[in-house]
Amino acid sequence: MTLDSFFHHVDLPFKCRYLRNPFMVLFSSVLQKALGVRQYHVASVLCQRAKVAMSHFEPNEYIRYDLLEKNINIVRKRLNRPLTLSEKIVYGHLDDPANQEIERGKTYLRLRPDRVAMQDATAQMAMLQFISSGLPKVAVPSTIHCDHLIEAQVGGEKDLRRAKDINQEVYNFLATAGAKYGVGFWRPGSGIIHQIILENYAYPGVLLIGTDSHTPNGGGLGGICIGVGGADAVDVMAGIPWELKCPKVIGVKLTGSLSGWTSPKDVILKVAGILTVKGGTGAIVEYHGPGVDSISCTGMATICNMGAEIGATTSVFPYNHRMKKYLSKTGRADIASLAEEFKDHLVPDPGCQYDQVIEINLNELKPHINGPFTPDLAHPVADVGNVAEKEGWPLDIRVGLIGSCTNSSYEDMGRSAAVAKQALAHGLKCKSQFTITPGSEQIRATIERDGYAQILRDVGGVVLANACGPCIGQWDRKDIKKGEKNTIVTSYNRNFTGRNDANPETHAFVTSPEIVTALAIAGTLKFNPETDFLTGKDGKKFKLEAPDADELPRSDFDPGQDTYQHPPKDSSGQRVDVSPTSQRLQLLEPFDKWDGKDLEDLQILIKVKGKCTTDHISAAGPWLKFRGHLDNISNNLLIGAINIENGKANSVRNAVTQEFGPVPDTARYYKKHGIRWVVIGDENYGEGSSREHAALEPRHLGGRAIITKSFARIHETNLKKQGLLPLTFADPSDYNKIHPVDKLTIQGLKDFAPGKPLKCIIKHPNGTQETILLNHTFNETQIEWFRAGSALNRMKELQQ
Numbered sequence: 126m127t128l129d130s131f132f133h134h135v136d137l138p139f140k141c142r143y144l145r146n147p148f149m150v151l152f153s154s155v156l157q158k159a160l161g162v163r164q165y166h167v168a169s170v171l172c173q174r175a176k177v178a179m180s181h182f183e184p185n186e187y188i189r190y191d192l193l194e195k196n197i198n199i200v201r202k203r204l205n206r207p208l209t210l211s212e213k214i215v216y217g218h219l220d221d222p223a224n225q226e227i228e229r230g231k232t233y234l235r236l237r238p239d240r241v242a243m244q245d246a247t248a249q250m251a252m253l254q255f256i257s258s259g260l261p262k263v264a265v266p267s268t269i270h271c272d273h274l275i276e277a278q279v280g281g282e283k284d285l286r287r288a289k290d291i292n293q294e295v296y297n298f299l300a301t302a303g304a305k306y307g308v309g310f311w312r313p314g315s316g317i318i319h320q321i322i323l324e325n326y327a328y329p330g331v332l333l334i335g336t337d338s339h340t341p342n343g344g345g346l347g348g349i350c351i352g353v354g355g356a357d358a359v360d361v362m363a364g365i366p367w368e369l370k371c372p373k374v375i376g377v378k379l380t381g382s383l384s385g386w387t388s389p390k391d392v393i394l395k396v397a398g399i400l401t402v403k404g405g406t407g408a409i410v411e412y413h414g415p416g417v418d419s420i421s422c423t424g425m426a427t428i429c430n431m432g433a434e435i436g437a438t439t440s441v442f443p444y445n446h447r448m449k450k451y452l453s454k455t456g457r458a459d460i461a462s463l464a465e466e467f468k469d470h471l472v473p474d475p476g477c478q479y480d481q482v483i484e485i486n487l488n489e490l491k492p493h494i495n496g497p498f499t500p501d502l503a504h505p506v507a508d509v510g511n512v513a514e515k516e517g518w519p520l521d522i523r524v525g526l527i528g529s530c531t532n533s534s535y536e537d538m539g540r541s542a543a544v545a546k547q548a549l550a551h552g553l554k555c556k557s558q559f560t561i562t563p564g565s566e567q568i569r570a571t572i573e574r575d576g577y578a579q580i581l582r583d584v585g586g587v588v589l590a591n592a593c594g595p596c597i598g599q600w601d602r603k604d605i606k607k608g609e610k611n612t613i614v615t616s617y618n619r620n621f622t623g624r625n626d627a628n629p630e631t632h633a634f635v636t637s638p639e640i641v642t643a644l645a646i647a648g649t650l651k652f653n654p655e656t657d658f659l660t661g662k663d664g665k666k667f668k669l670e671a672p673d674a675d676e677l678p679r680s681d682f683d684p685g686q687d688t689y690q691h692p693p694k695d696s697s698g699q700r701v702d703v704s705p706t707s708q709r710l711q712l713l714e715p716f717d718k719w720d721g722k723d724l725e726d727l728q729i730l731i732k733v734k735g736k737c738t739t740d741h742i743s744a745a746g747p748w749l750k751f752r753g754h755l756d757n758i759s760n761n762l763l764i765g766a767i768n769i770e771n772g773k774a775n776s777v778r779n780a781v782t783q784e785f786g787p788v789p790d791t792a793r794y795y796k797k798h799g800i801r802w803v804v805i806g807d808e809n810y811g812e813g814s815s816r817e818h819a820a821l822e823p824r825h826l827g828g829r830a831i832i833t834k835s836f837a838r839i840h841e842t843n844l845k846k847q848g849l850l851p852l853t854f855a856d857p858s859d860y861n862k863i864h865p866v867d868k869l870t871i872q873g874l875k876d877f878a879p880g881k882p883l884k885c886i887i888k889h890p891n892g893t894q895e896t897i898l899l900n901h902t903f904n905e906t907q908i909e910w911f912r913a914g915s916a917l918n919r920m921k922e923l924q925q
Contacts, residue, residue: 188460190467193217193330197470200227207474209374210443211409214349217470218332220366229480230373230407233904235366238332240266241358243308244318244593245299246273246745247336247816249710249753251355252302254917255362256701257713259924261306264364268309268326269299270318273749275592277560278601281569285314285590294709295753298701300690305699306362307692315688316565316591319343319530322350323426324455324567329444329464329471334361338433338815338839339530339618344441345426347448347464347471349409351439352839354817356846356916363920368906370838372438373408375400376479379416381488385671386506386655388540389424390532390616390637392485393431394493398503399483403809405437406838408480412442413473416487421676422451423534430531431618431635434500436812436837444471447676454677492655496620496634497612499736506640510651518632518650519612523604525555525645526625527638528562528589529596532616535568535682537638539674542577544642544654545584547669552662555585556648558604562589562596570685571678584646595625598746602626612650614641621740621813623765627747639672710753715921716824716848718914724801724829724850724871726888730792731777732805732865734769738813739840741765743822745814752818759822763788763804770865778865789826796827805863806833811840820844824915830871832885832899834860845907848915855882855898862897866890871899877911879904 193214200216201208204227208216219225220235227234241263243251248269255263274295275288289296296313303310311321318335319342327333329347334340336358343350351369361367377396383389396410410432412425420428425442432440442448444464452461464471492506497518504512513520527533527541538561548554561581563569569591572578578588593599596617605611610630617625620633634650643654646669658666693699703710733741744761751758764775764787776785779794795802804823810833811819820843823831830850834857844851850871854860863869872884882898889895903911913919 188328188463190330190463190470194467194470196222199223203227207477209376209411209477209479210413210471210473211349211372211374211411211441213470213473214330214332214441215369215372215409217330227371229371232371233368234371236332236369238265238334238361238367240326240331240333241268241361242318242322242326242333242335242340243267243269243355243358244273244335244337245269245271245295246749246752247355248299249295250755250817250821251336251358252299252306252308253710253713253753254355254359255306256302257917258359258363258920260363263307263362265361266309267307267362268311269303270311270321271296271299271313271315272317272592273597273599275313275590275594276599276601277589277594281588281590288590289313292750294707298703298710298753301699301701303690304692305696305701307696309692310690312688312690314566314591314686316563316568317530317533317593319426319430320533320564320568323423324565328452328457328460329448330467334358334367336815338813339430341432341437341439342426342430342530344429344432344439345422345424346451347442347444349439349441352433352815354815354820354839354843354846356817357842359917360920365920368904369438370407370902373480375405375408375410375437376482377410377412378414378482378484379412379487380414380484381416381486382419383487383490386492386639387487387490388492388637388639389420389427390431391490391493392420392487393428394495394503394636395485395490396483397431397435397495397501398493400435401501402434402499402812403436403835403837405432405435406809408437410435410437410440411473411479412440416485417442418445418447419487420447421536422447423536423676426534427531431500434618436809438838443473444468450677455682492637492640494614494634494636494640497632498620498622500618500620500635506636507653507655509634510649510653513650519610520650521612522557522614522644522648522650523611524558524560524613525641526560526562526595526613526615526617527641528560528564529593529615529617530564531618532638533562533564533568535571535678536674536676537616538563538568538572538577538581540639540672541642542580543672543674544639544646544669545580545586548646548659549580549583551659551667553646553659555645557645559584559586559642559645560589560595561586562594563591566591566685566688567682570683574683575678597749598624598627598744599749600626602628605631614644616641619813621738624740624745643669708754708757709750711755711757713755715918716914718918719848719874719912721875723874727803727829727869727871728780728795728800729863729865729867729869730795730802730804730828731763731766731788732769732863733763733807733810734767734772735807737766737806737810739811739816739819740813742811742819743816745816755821755825758818759825760789762792762822762826768865780866792823792826792828801827801829803830803832803869804828805860806831807860808834810834810836812837815839817843817846820847820849824849841902845903845910846916848911848913848918850901850911852883852899852901855900859897862895863887864889877903877908879908
């Protein structure tokens with residue numbers, strides 16, 4: 126008897142009961158003999174974890190380390206070399222390991238991810254696309270997490286009630302769509318998607334994709350967890366092999382150990398300073414070395430989470446005792462036992478080769494703070510005050526903010542509380558405003574029980590809802606006016622211009638939660654807690670001691686309120702309604718197919734100057750409420766991008782009227798008059814969030830191509846999925862040959878083929894022309910997406 130046949134013939138409730146019922150012990154021993162010890166262990170893990178109908182694992186999920194082992198052995202024999210951990214997990218999920226062409230950085234892999242996770246802002250469009258596919262159920266375990274639509278105003282409970290009220294239509298859509306199509310639903314207030322995944326779904330060796338760029342957080346538990354756009358999620362939910370360009374592997378060797386004020390956050394802040402925001406593009410960052418064992422599991426998750434800011438495909442740590450401890454504390458000791466048995470496949474092979482190696486001695490690493498305006502501008506905390514004075518950055522800190530998906534673990538909150546407790550003992554409170562965002566309901570309930578939350582309140586903090594909040598711009602900030610120059614420090618991951626509060630003059634710095642807490646108490650960037658003194662209420666000077674806190678609670682976690690909705694077994698009567706007059710939701714119409722011709726006389730909508738993130742292309746904050754309505758959300762298209770013609774944001778020349786106006790209005794004018802257009806971009810275009818709206822919006826408003834010096838990985842894929850042409854200059858200096866008043870013709874589409882450049886004719890207003898070459902990374906499958914008008918269109922063609 127095989128494991129596959131066991132799972133095929135035995136229904137889930139029986140699988141769950143047979144190991145939990147004392148009367149089934151005899152049967153269990155018989156089954157163990159039939160399956161063999163190892164495969165019986167795999168079966169028992171499902172049964173123990175499932176808890177019948179109450180499980181957060183869906184009926185079609187079980188942990189297949191046996192299949193991972195089988196695939197790894199096939200690939201190892203073919204490649205005949207030691208494998209990195211990243212390769213083991215990625216190649217272990219190949220659709221066809223015996224025949225898949227494998228070459229790092231070049232070939233496209235066809236993979237079978239274990240599960241899908243979606244946050245509520247991106248899940249709306251993902252589920253709308255899945256509904257359009259016509260499929261009855263998702264093919265892999267999938268979940269929706271309500272974390273993005275809760276705006277921080279006054280505090281957790283009131284903000285959550287308000288969010289439930291104003292977002293009722295969207296939450297109802299997601300809940301009913303989840304019930305209809307077999308997707309688990311985590312209600313608002315449950316917590317941030319990545320913390321929920323770490324607590325419930327991530328495990329060593331998993332391949333998980335999520336519709337959020339910080340999905341790599343799960344690498345802290347030894348999984349390959351990758352951020353994608355909604356269309357990629359639809360492919361996986363539809364049971365289609367998922368394509369990923371075979372990633373290179375950057376090794377980060379850690380020696381020494383963390384101590385004092387130095388935290389896991391400082392590791393990734395240092396790496397970001399080394400690699401910059403695009404240095405990890407096309408690669409998985411794999412941490413290894415003796416220093417790994419000095420980092421907690423949630424600390425490893427912090428490091429992997431912010432790996433998104435260096436453009437990495439994902440980041441991962443090898444399985445170790447810290448992960449085993451975390452799994453056990455979160456109710457998954459059975460998975461830890463199974464991981465121990467298969468441990469050789471969850472660590473890199475001795476002698477494996479990396480494409481690049483960075484070495485960091487944790488004994489020498491100092492606390493860092495990165496910013497402003499970009500997460501790779503790294504400074505030691507000891508130096509940032511002097512740098513700020515030199516650069517004219519405001520020294521006074523207006524607000525300190527801790528939490529977010531990057532740093533909201535029990536250990537993070539404990540270390541911050543340890544700092545706050547010292548200040549309180551000397552009669553001090555925060556000079557800056559101070560906010561705390563718990564990562565999950567479980568974290569919130571546990572820090573309330575253990576007193577951390579009250580200490581942070583006592584020092585002047587406000588505990589916000591279990592949600593993303595200010596990290597993604599969901600912050601109703603009242604202490605400044607827009608345009609007012611100010612400084613904030615956060616334990617978040619991203620600090621692009623205007624990201625947190627929509628104010629382009631807010632200088633945002635990212636650092637560890639304990640450094641944020643110390644700086645909020647001091648109220649200035651000129652404070653270094655390692656060396657500087659504070660003055661207590663009694664007038665005596667004192668120095669903060671380095672914080673120490675438990676990485677996990679001594680008692681079990683307090684789960685708090687139950688916020689999970691399991692999809693029903695029978696959803697045949699479930700309705701999913703989208704009102705045709707809704708301003709929040711809109712059913713999708715298929716994009717037009719390619720007409721078989723070259724793209725002639727494309728108008729340039731905007732030539733972008735400098736950094737252009739997905740925040741610039743499709744802003745978040747107040748626009749999040751329109752994420753399920755493509756036409757309404759398109760009114761924010763490229764409103765943050767700087768036009769090289771006039772140095773302004775959201776001001777472009779209409780080539781017909783010659784008047785300057787907002788970018789979306791100009792795009793709509795062109796669409797109405799049948800004028801197709803193109804965007805010209807700079808380096809690393811589309812870095813940041815995974816939001817596919819940054820690709821859907823230009824497609825919806827008549828765009829045909831985006832031509833840049835280089836792309837961020839997720840955004841390039843998203844553009845391809847929606848039938849757009851992401852193209853790069855064969856010679857980056859050709860960017861300077863194109864002027865906003867030119868027209869472009871793209872030739873060679875009839876012979877569009879992988880690796881074959883396209884020709885671009887630049888037509889200047891004076892009648893002269895120049896010809897340049899444009900590169901692309903399309904493979905045969907992706908070219909079919911373009912010809913069909915989108916990946917979703919192509920999926921429907923294949924169903925016919």
